[in-house]
Amino acid sequence: MNIPAFGVGTFRLQGQAVIDSVRNALDLGYRAIDTAQIYENEAEVGQAIAESGVPREALFVTTKIWVPNYARDKLIPSLKDSLAKLRSDYADLTLIHWPAPGNGVSIEEFMSALAEAKTQGLTRQIGISNFPIAETRAAIAAVGREQIATNQIELSPYLQNRKLAAFLQEQGIPVTSYMTLAYGKVLKDPVIGQIAQRHDATTAQVALAWALQLGYAVIPSSTKRENLASNLLAQDLRLTDEDMAQIAALERNGREVSPEGLAAQWD
Numbered sequence: 001m002n003i004p005a006f007g008v009g010t011f012r013l014q015g016q017a018v019i020d021s022v023r024n025a026l027d028l029g030y031r032a033i034d035t036a037q038i039y040e041n042e043a044e045v046g047q048a049i050a051e052s053g054v055p056r057e058a059l060f061v062t063t064k065i066w067v068p069n070y071a072r073d074k075l076i077p078s079l080k081d082s083l084a085k086l087r088s089d090y091a092d093l094t095l096i097h098w099p100a101p102g103n104g105v106s107i108e109e110f111m112s113a114l115a116e117a118k119t120q121g122l123t124r125q126i127g128i129s130n131f132p133i134a135e136t137r138a139a140i141a142a143v144g145r146e147q148i149a150t151n152q153i154e155l156s157p158y159l160q161n162r163k164l165a166a167f168l169q170e171q172g173i174p175v176t177s178y179m180t181l182a183y184g185k186v187l188k189d190p191v192i193g194q195i196a197q198r199h200d201a202t203t204a205q206v207a208l209a210w211a212l213q214l215g216y217a218v219i220p221s222s223t224k225r226e227n228l229a230s231n232l233l234a235q236d237l238r239l240t241d242e243d244m245a246q247i248a249a250l251e252r253n254g255r256e257v258s259p260e261g262l263a264a265q266w267d
């Protein structure tokens with residue numbers, strides 16, 4: 001099984017904003033939605049899906065288990081709570097949100113519990129998020145690499161994560177790039193601006209097309225229907241080798257997200 005190349009993110013979106021964003025996205029043709037227990041918007045995502053009229057089997061819904069729910073006796077009940085909020089019998093993909101070293105639950109324990117959730121039919125696929133190489137190796141050791149559908153990581157033109165991405169590729173684990181737009185920062189980049197001009201495209205489309213062309217899945221979020229619509233068209237944009245090389249040169253270790261206690265040692 002594969003994961004969709006293009007989805008919509010919902011981080012930071014609450015209440016009516018997330019309902020509107022997911023409703024617009026589904027209306028525009030998005031079929032993959034990324035949420036998480038900690039986003040506290042699963043119920044609104046579920047409402048928007050129910051009201052959209054799009055059949056559940058046409059959708060790909062991802063959620064992520066939050067840190068206090070990693071223990072063997074908590075993970076599956078917490079996923080069942082998420083599913084009730086999402087108004088679904090299953091998730092398409094369930095991720096461990098952060099490695100959270102030192103929270104008292106081993107990678108072996110939470111990955112086995114997650115694999116058990118899959119066996120029980122609560123999630124079609126399982127995966128990890130924000131896992132550096134060492135923690136990914138431990139997750140592979142726990143459940144086998146073929147079980148890990150993706151590692152969802154921060155990856156943008158300013159944080160290209162080449163070492164981790166190369167390792168994941170070697171292992172055959174697909175990369176999902178989150179914050180591909182660096183929460184809007186890369187949209188003001190002059191080099192990306194020039195590439196966009198050459199293609200008569202937006203800077204967001206260029207950044208998204210760059211990630212897609214490297215083989216990564218993307219999940220950009222937006223509160224605006226016109227941005228959701230134009231982002232989706234990044235799938236039709238073909239960047240040249242020269243464009244790709246110019247963007248490769250923008251790397252600056254521009255990490256936006258690294259919460260203490262949740263992140264492990266980055267590669």
Ligand SMILES: NC(=O)c1ccc[n+]([C@@H]2O[C@H](COP(=O)([O-])OP(=O)(O)OC[C@H]3O[C@@H](n4cnc5c(N)ncnc54)[C@H](OP(=O)(O)O)[C@@H]3O)[C@@H](O)[C@H]2O)c1
Nearest residue numbers: 009010011034178179180181182183204220221222223227
């Ligand atoms: N696994 C994790 O730990 C993790 C962490 C962070 C995020 N994520 C996931 O990844 C998703 C994407 O990340 P993100 O939402 O933080 O950041 P992002 O997609 O990099 O950027 C979103 C920002 O860019 C703006 N934007 C989007 N399209 C635009 C366009 N065409 N033109 C101009 N501005 C545009 C949005 O503003 P407007 O609303 O004004 O369009 C918003 O401020 C999240 O929603 C979440 O689902 C996962």
